[in-house]
Amino acid sequence: MSAAKRVTDIGPPHYEKFLPEVIKKNYGKWAYHEIPRPGVLKHVAESGDVLYSVRAGTPRLLNVKSIRLFADLADKYCGGHLRFTSRNNVEFLVTDESKIEPLIAELKAAGYPVGGTGNAISAIVHTQGWVHCHSAATDASGVVKSLMDELFPHFENMDLPAKLRIAFACCLNMCGAVHCSDIAILGVHTKVPTIDHANLPKMCEIPTLVASCPTGAIRPATVEGAQSITIEEHLCMYCGNCFTVCPAVKINNAKTDGLSIWVGGKVSNARTEPKFSKLVIPYLPNNPPRWPETVQAVKHLVEVYAAHARKYERMSEWVERIGWPRFFKLTGLPFTKYHIDDFRHAGETYKRSAQLKH
Amino acid sequence: MSAAKRVTDIGPPHYEKFLPEVIKKNYGKWAYHEIPRPGVLKHVAESGDVLYSVRAGTPRLLNVKSIRLFADLADKYCGGHLRFTSRNNVEFLVTDESKIEPLIAELKAAGYPVGGTGNAISAIVHTQGWVHCHSAATDASGVVKSLMDELFPHFENMDLPAKLRIAFACCLNMCGAVHCSDIAILGVHTKVPTIDHANLPKMCEIPTLVASCPTGAIRPATVEGAQSITIEEHLCMYCGNCFTVCPAVKINNAKTDGLSIWVGGKVSNARTEPKFSKLVIPYLPNNPPRWPETVQAVKHLVEVYAAHARKYERMSEWVERIGWPRFFKLTGLPFTKYHIDDFRHAGETYKRSAQLKH
Amino acid sequence: MSDNPKHPTPLLDELEKGPWPSFVRELKKSADKPVVQDLLGQLERSYNEKIGHWKHGGIVGVMGYGGGVIGRYSDLPDEFPNIAHFHTMRVNQPAGWFYTSDVLRKICDIWEAHGSGITNMHGSTGDIILLGTSTPELEPTFAELTEAGFDLGGSGSDMRTPSACCGPARCEWACYDTLAACYDFTQQYQDELHRPAFPYKYKLKFAGCPNDCVASVARADMSFIGTWKDDIQVNQEEVRKYAASGKLDIQKDVCDLCPTRCMSWDGKELAIDNSECVKCMHCINLMPKALKPGKERGCTILIGAKAPIIGGALLSSVFVPFIEMEPPYSDIKELLEAIWDLWAEHGKNRERVGEFIQRVGLGNFLEQIGLEPVPEMIAHPRTNPYIFFEEELHEQA
Amino acid sequence: MSDNPKHPTPLLDELEKGPWPSFVRELKKSADKPVVQDLLGQLERSYNEKIGHWKHGGIVGVMGYGGGVIGRYSDLPDEFPNIAHFHTMRVNQPAGWFYTSDVLRKICDIWEAHGSGITNMHGSTGDIILLGTSTPELEPTFAELTEAGFDLGGSGSDMRTPSACCGPARCEWACYDTLAACYDFTQQYQDELHRPAFPYKYKLKFAGCPNDCVASVARADMSFIGTWKDDIQVNQEEVRKYAASGKLDIQKDVCDLCPTRCMSWDGKELAIDNSECVKCMHCINLMPKALKPGKERGCTILIGAKAPIIGGALLSSVFVPFIEMEPPYSDIKELLEAIWDLWAEHGKNRERVGEFIQRVGLGNFLEQIGLEPVPEMIAHPRTNPYIFFEEELHEQA
Numbered sequence A, B: 001m002s003a004a005k006r007v008t009d010i011g012p013p014h015y016e017k018f019l020p021e022v023i024k025k026n027y028g029k030w031a032y033h034e035i036p037r038p039g040v041l042k043h044v045a046e047s048g049d050v051l052y053s054v055r056a057g058t059p060r061l062l063n064v065k066s067i068r069l070f071a072d073l074a075d076k077y078c079g080g081h082l083r084f085t086s087r088n089n090v091e092f093l094v095t096d097e098s099k100i101e102p103l104i105a106e107l108k109a110a111g112y113p114v115g116g117t118g119n120a121i122s123a124i125v126h127t128q129g130w131v132h133c134h135s136a137a138t139d140a141s142g143v144v145k146s147l148m149d150e151l152f153p154h155f156e157n158m159d160l161p162a163k164l165r166i167a168f169a170c171c172l173n174m175c176g177a178v179h180c181s182d183i184a185i186l187g188v189h190t191k192v193p194t195i196d197h198a199n200l201p202k203m204c205e206i207p208t209l210v211a212s213c214p215t216g217a218i219r220p221a222t223v224e225g226a227q228s229i230t231i232e233e234h235l236c237m238y239c240g241n242c243f244t245v246c247p248a249v250k251i252n253n254a255k256t257d258g259l260s261i262w263v264g265g266k267v268s269n270a271r272t273e274p275k276f277s278k279l280v281i282p283y284l285p286n287n288p289p290r291w292p293e294t295v296q297a298v299k300h301l302v303e304v305y306a307a308h309a310r311k312y313e314r315m316s317e318w319v320e321r322i323g324w325p326r327f328f329k330l331t332g333l334p335f336t337k338y339h340i341d342d343f344r345h346a347g348e349t350y351k352r353s354a355q356l357k358h
Numbered sequence C, D: 001m002s003d004n005p006k007h008p009t010p011l012l013d014e015l016e017k018g019p020w021p022s023f024v025r026e027l028k029k030s031a032d033k034p035v036v037q038d039l040l041g042q043l044e045r046s047y048n049e050k051i052g053h054w055k056h057g058g059i060v061g062v063m064g065y066g067g068g069v070i071g072r073y074s075d076l077p078d079e080f081p082n083i084a085h086f087h088t089m090r091v092n093q094p095a096g097w098f099y100t101s102d103v104l105r106k107i108c109d110i111w112e113a114h115g116s117g118i119t120n121m122h123g124s125t126g127d128i129i130l131l132g133t134s135t136p137e138l139e140p141t142f143a144e145l146t147e148a149g150f151d152l153g154g155s156g157s158d159m160r161t162p163s164a165c166c167g168p169a170r171c172e173w174a175c176y177d178t179l180a181a182c183y184d185f186t187q188q189y190q191d192e193l194h195r196p197a198f199p200y201k202y203k204l205k206f207a208g209c210p211n212d213c214v215a216s217v218a219r220a221d222m223s224f225i226g227t228w229k230d231d232i233q234v235n236q237e238e239v240r241k242y243a244a245s246g247k248l249d250i251q252k253d254v255c256d257l258c259p260t261r262c263m264s265w266d267g268k269e270l271a272i273d274n275s276e277c278v279k280c281m282h283c284i285n286l287m288p289k290a291l292k293p294g295k296e297r298g299c300t301i302l303i304g305a306k307a308p309i310i311g312g313a314l315l316s317s318v319f320v321p322f323i324e325m326e327p328p329y330s331d332i333k334e335l336l337e338a339i340w341d342l343w344a345e346h347g348k349n350r351e352r353v354g355e356f357i358q359r360v361g362l363g364n365f366l367e368q369i370g371l372e373p374v375p376e377m378i379a380h381p382r383t384n385p386y387i388f389f390e391e392e393l394h395e396q397a
């Protein structure tokens, strides 16, 4: 077909097409909500109308066959109306209360559990991993599946002091809110990249490559007569940004790639301001298919938090109340030089007062 | 005399020589203190012994004749025992309560008022200014004298919500705790320094000079054949550090040197952690002998603080409670781009949340 | 293993066990498809070797678009020929991720016909992710998608697919219409979305209130966070009911956790000093039946969030403290375009707007786009004395 | 003006008025002295012209010392010959600034004979400042000072004159003997004090408790701040008296202002959860008769405070969370010397230790001087993922 006839730039369909009657009617006129049971939100409109949202967990990676299954369930129980959430759960928009039970039953039977509402652990926001990305230090879907299997009771029950948001990213690009999560799992490269000098000049722009390094570790150099680069090993902290801009620099390493754990990030403005996650475990081995070290570490963090935090206290709020020294004591995690910031604003993270608990 | 016979490295005399009996006896065994009246501290020992410290203000710049006067008063009223404070007040160490009244009377008569204790304004920590330093953007003693004349009631009466610490420095070297004071007055240069190319090579080390610039504004250059430097005007923020290391670079400027006002610094760990002072007035003219603009600005800040702060709230604690937007509203001070940090860690000072008062 | 004759997957099979839905099971639902068989095979290989097997993505896409497709190639094309190409198509989701069964089936049919039949619902930015197809299939897929009323999302140095929380459609706290705004900005800037012309990516996210359910403050170059100006609406009767219910200790759970402690509770009445309220939502979150945001609603616009590469992660910072969100959002679009112009001209390659602002200085940035500095934009004024004074200062004084 | 025949001082005369003691009057007390007449004259000139008239100080000093004297020269030596030289001598004060009348008179006599008779009591670092003499007078003045038992303080790139709060001599809250420590360190490091051999200045300040009455956290490369480990000593009877006195609202003024809110007051007993107490002193400050620091006392050592030049001002940061302060302070001196060695070897010219630590990284710094990192040293762990992993990490895991 000729470019002229091609339809382009139409943008997404208008959302209104997909809204159920009850929403169109009560749009912007919702009065309040309740959570009658885990995974079910009850929104009541000023008009008195009621909307039940039944939230089910998914692996995010979905086969079209499963999406068709969701479509069929939506037809059967809620006039074909459903949505997905910002954390990749699916929500069925039900008006007839009596349909909730059977819907939940069918979802469970099909392997899609209902939950994730209120003070629970919802789905883990994650990324591509070995399923689709070239930068991945580890797999995403596999780590997330292993974690959620272990944390599952907290998805089905609202038994935590507050929401506990967990996120995963497979490399420092951090596709997702890893840098601001209650608990974050981050894939890390831990070795200086290798350079394919033969192909580098063909494949990459050397100035861009040099500029890509946060620590200025990359220097232009002539290697065996050809234009290429060298990496000052002592300046490299393995961020992989050079690899992102130049395929001839290889960052992936089967032996030394691994995972790190971060806690105390937050996005909402509720009570306390949004915050970044902080490093608590610098390195855990990359151990498929179930990553037991990572799963146990995260589970332990959730348990210590659940046992000590006050009601309504997010992970970050709990840690700030008790202080980092006590956090490391309670969790039994070793504190090392890796935990001490040494990047651009490092000095801002030093403790600059005598206010200490002894 | 020959170097051999010279006495050196004896260090300061041992403090014990100068302690009154009551202190030697109760050293480390003080039970509590009271402030019976402004300028008088009453320390009671576990033994029941009592020590009264009568605190008088001084200009810090003292003629030996005045020091002799203090010595005579000490002999007359407290066995010759006196000390100076970390804010340059003089304290007479009295054991006989009946001596307090007459001592205070004689001090006042001699022009040395008693006060500065408790929730008051004590002496202004300050620096050399035109009396002795080469870097001074303004005079120190004159500004301080003008300020204290105006703030005087707050020295003699403990009528403020908390201690109010004021400091002055005559240039960005900040000799004193200007960077951590409730209110700080800082002399500022505001024009790019001029260069004496003729003498520069003789007088200064060019590498040291280049390295001295925080913003890298200084470049080595050959001027009229001779080795010298140039200053990238747009990179210069007039800190004067180049002048400190090289006399051939002139920073003082009669027309454009001036004063800036800072608030919300703090040193103690009481309640809140120590903090830096923040810029509130970027520039006021250098107006001897009484600097009326500066005096009025500081007086206004003290009054707004005194009127709005809660009991025991230091300036910084008050501002943090109400927030900077309201501070600028209440004081009526204009907020400009000069107030927004643009140095190394500027981004850390941006407001990174939606928690706002509207 | 029998269910994937071509490549045994003993390690992946482990991940079919356990209560959480299994992505392996999702893949195996198409174990009959050669492309999925090879995907499973290569993935098992990665699990064995602890390393990925994807090559750097080349530039592929649909005619006239610079974004929307992520090129991906296997580095083991001989062993896994069916995923030699395995490109992702990013399809712009409907605002708020609302669907009907019919429209979902349409997308499924298209993707089963032209691609792997594997998706992500959704990608972190918000798109529908169609995972894995070959270069020749891109155009036909695109044609059928547009016919079905869908279009591609962003990738590369363009405006990325905006996203929004469900907002007024399904939430009582929405302070503006997040869906309307998200749709309007997406439509208005189709060219910026499809044809990368910026120094780097630019993301917009719309959250209806300070709970920020789309994590906009962490992930958007421009975050639109709903808020209000006037007093929180209080239904004292309902407050008393919460107190009576015993589920809530109004003093401890509500008042004492208020960041500004601007509430007091005498057992009968909840008093709020709204002048001190920072609109954090906590009290409202705890008592949805009793409290509501005020009536003068709008949003706070924040700017510059991003992930760590390269200067370290940033949260968005306040740009416009309060503005009403009324279509056609002309003032906001003017600002947005002023920012894009300035950034496009002076931004470095791969420099996000948040990094750009820090490099040139927020004060200069505001001056350039013609916005007055206000103290709401900062946590506190500068503490260092390194001030770039300008001439006019001496005149003023 | 008649009182200063040589140079009329109409502007300075203005500063003789007003209730606060006048430095001009101090100067005029020696209006008969030519040196002071010229000082007044040049100062009046500065007030007129709004600019200083001192030249850059050259290197002057006493034999064998590299510090203690600040050379100063007038740039108008012809008009003001008596201040052509106008050097400052920094004389090391007795710890805590305690004096007797006799010793003060001795200093006055020496300075009247050999210098301007003008002083600062004291300089910001703590020294007795003898303001203004000529090069030939330096040695004789020094000889008489040492005979009187005094010595010079620091200047230049040396250990600067340490200072201390009055501590146990006159304060019930001193958690260690600030005067003893200040004296001991000063004596031990006379060579470092008098012979500059560091990259830049190094300051020590001793404060007996977290009130930090010598502003050590803001102004000392090494701050010794007294603190305690065990429980605050409470006299409940006295607490009740404070409550009864009506001067204090225990709940509002004391409990509610505690940073960790670890106190509760039921009208009879003040309960403190000491495990949460951060030793801020607030409650003790408000009720000196009722509360006292605990009995297990020592200090927190912080490191690296400085003024802005050149990387921006720094507050000290925690270096040793808690240590007992017992003579001869061997552990601390070992640490101090390890720091000096490392900094002397690797520090850049004019790089304060606080800047040095930030440049090399606190973690590496600790490793070099052989101190274990502990979480008390930081406000929070790193938020950026730019970690320099070392080999041993992979083995451990």
Ligand code: SRM
Residues within 6 Å of the ligand: A033, A041, A084, A085, A086, A087, A088, A089, A116, A117, A118, A119, A122, A123, A125, A162, A163, A165, A177, A180, A181, A182, A265, A266, A267, A268, A269, A270, A314, C096, C164, C165, C166, C167, C170, C171, C172, C173, C211, C212, C213, C214, C215, C285, C286
């Ligand atoms: C459906 C969803 C928005 C959407 O358009 O998709 C949503 C919906 C609601 N959020 Fe949210 N939030 C959603 C993602 C978020 C996020 C973003 C994220 O997790 O990445 C946040 C920020 C999290 C953070 O701070 O790290 C978020 C922070 C909140 C908060 C603040 C919680 C806190 O105390 O910090 C509330 C208030 C509350 O729950 O009391 C809230 C409250 C709500 C309410 C109760 C709003 C309402 O009245 O309807 C909704 C049900 C919450 C629940 O699940 O219990 N929502 N909410 C998202 C569901 C994600 C999921 O599937 O689990």
Ligand code: SRM
Residues within 6 Å of the ligand: B033, B041, B084, B085, B086, B087, B088, B089, B116, B117, B118, B119, B122, B123, B125, B162, B163, B165, B177, B180, B181, B182, B265, B266, B267, B268, B269, B270, B314, D096, D164, D165, D166, D167, D170, D171, D172, D173, D211, D212, D213, D214, D215, D285, D286
């Ligand atoms: C004499 C002196 C120490 C010395 O060895 O010279 C001293 C002595 C006392 N200080 Fe101090 N402080 C002295 C400088 C300081 C400084 C340093 C400074 O100002 O540069 C500070 C830190 C100020 C800051 O944070 O910016 C300081 C912060 C305090 C505090 C904490 C106040 C607060 O709430 O932040 C207290 C507690 C109080 O006053 O309740 C305190 C309390 C005291 C007590 C009550 C201690 C005691 O029990 O004896 C003494 C009388 C205070 C008074 O004047 O009311 N002292 N005090 C200093 C007198 C300076 C002067 O002449 O005014």
Ligand code: SRM
Residues within 6 Å of the ligand: A126, A127, A128, A132, A133, A134, A135, A173, A174, A175, A176, A177, A244, C070, C072, C088, C090, C120, C122, C123, C124, C125, C126, C127, C128, C129, C153, C154, C161, C201, C203, C218, C219, C220, C305, C306, C307, C308, C309, C310, C352
């Ligand atoms: C698909 C997705 C992850 C996912 O599984 O959901 C993704 C995948 C990639 N991201 Fe991302 N990013 C995705 C959301 C994000 C987010 C989250 C968001 O948008 O809310 C972030 C953090 C927020 C931000 O923008 O800073 C994010 C920060 C990055 C970065 C770092 C950007 C930075 O300024 O720090 C890169 C590196 C780059 O751009 O070269 C990156 C680059 C990439 C690339 C293109 C890899 C590369 O080196 O070029 C990945 C392609 C993977 C693949 O083969 O499909 N991705 N990326 C998300 C997009 C799906 C969608 O359109 O809905």
Ligand code: SRM
Residues within 6 Å of the ligand: B126, B127, B128, B132, B133, B134, B135, B173, B174, B175, B176, B177, B244, D070, D072, D088, D090, D120, D122, D123, D124, D125, D126, D127, D128, D129, D153, D154, D161, D201, D203, D218, D219, D220, D305, D306, D307, D308, D309, D310, D352
């Ligand atoms: C005399 C005194 C001010 C006063 O009037 O009290 C003083 C005077 C000078 N200081 Fe200072 N500083 C004095 C205490 C301080 C303090 C406060 C303190 O020590 O507690 C500071 C801030 C704390 C700190 O050390 O950072 C201070 C920070 C500086 C700096 C900036 C150092 C930095 O790292 O940022 C300089 C610049 C330099 O060293 O070249 C400096 C340089 C100077 C010079 C030597 C000027 C110069 O460029 O070389 C001044 C000589 C003036 C003169 O002609 O007498 N002075 N200087 C103080 C010393 C008296 C004493 O020994 O007791």
Ligand code: SF4
Residues within 6 Å of the ligand: A127, A128, A129, A133, A134, A135, A136, A137, A169, A170, A171, A172, A173, A174, A175
């Ligand atoms: S986080 Fe890294 S590896 Fe994972 S999808 Fe994003 S860019 Fe790829």
Ligand code: SF4
Residues within 6 Å of the ligand: A192, A193, A212, A213, A214, A215, A216, A217, A218, A231, A235, A236, A237, A238, A239, A240, A241, A242, A243
């Ligand atoms: S991995 Fe990162 S730090 Fe290392 S060379 Fe590449 S860009 Fe630089």
Ligand code: SF4
Residues within 6 Å of the ligand: B127, B128, B129, B133, B134, B135, B136, B137, B169, B170, B171, B172, B173, B174, B175
């Ligand atoms: S602040 Fe500056 S001008 Fe004042 S004494 Fe110190 S160095 Fe000299």
Ligand code: SF4
Residues within 6 Å of the ligand: B192, B193, B212, B213, B214, B215, B216, B217, B218, B231, B235, B236, B237, B238, B239, B240, B241, B242, B243
């Ligand atoms: S004044 Fe400061 S900023 Fe300007 S050139 Fe000199 S050192 Fe650099």
Ligand code: SF4
Residues within 6 Å of the ligand: C165, C166, C167, C168, C171, C172, C173, C174, C175, C207, C208, C209, C210, C211, C212, C213, C214
């Ligand atoms: S951000 Fe606010 S308005 Fe939007 S869904 Fe969350 S709570 Fe509701």
Ligand code: SF4
Residues within 6 Å of the ligand: A271, C257, C258, C259, C260, C261, C262, C263, C272, C276, C277, C278, C279, C280, C281, C282, C283, C284
């Ligand atoms: S919204 Fe937040 S700040 Fe405002 S009253 Fe409620 S809890 Fe307090």
Ligand code: SF4
Residues within 6 Å of the ligand: D165, D166, D167, D168, D171, D172, D173, D174, D175, D207, D208, D209, D210, D211, D212, D213, D214
């Ligand atoms: S610092 Fe503490 S011990 Fe020293 S004088 Fe001040 S209050 Fe007393």
Ligand code: SF4
Residues within 6 Å of the ligand: B271, D257, D258, D259, D260, D261, D262, D263, D272, D276, D277, D278, D279, D280, D281, D282, D283, D284
């Ligand atoms: S010292 Fe400070 S932290 Fe400790 S109990 Fe008293 S007020 Fe609270």
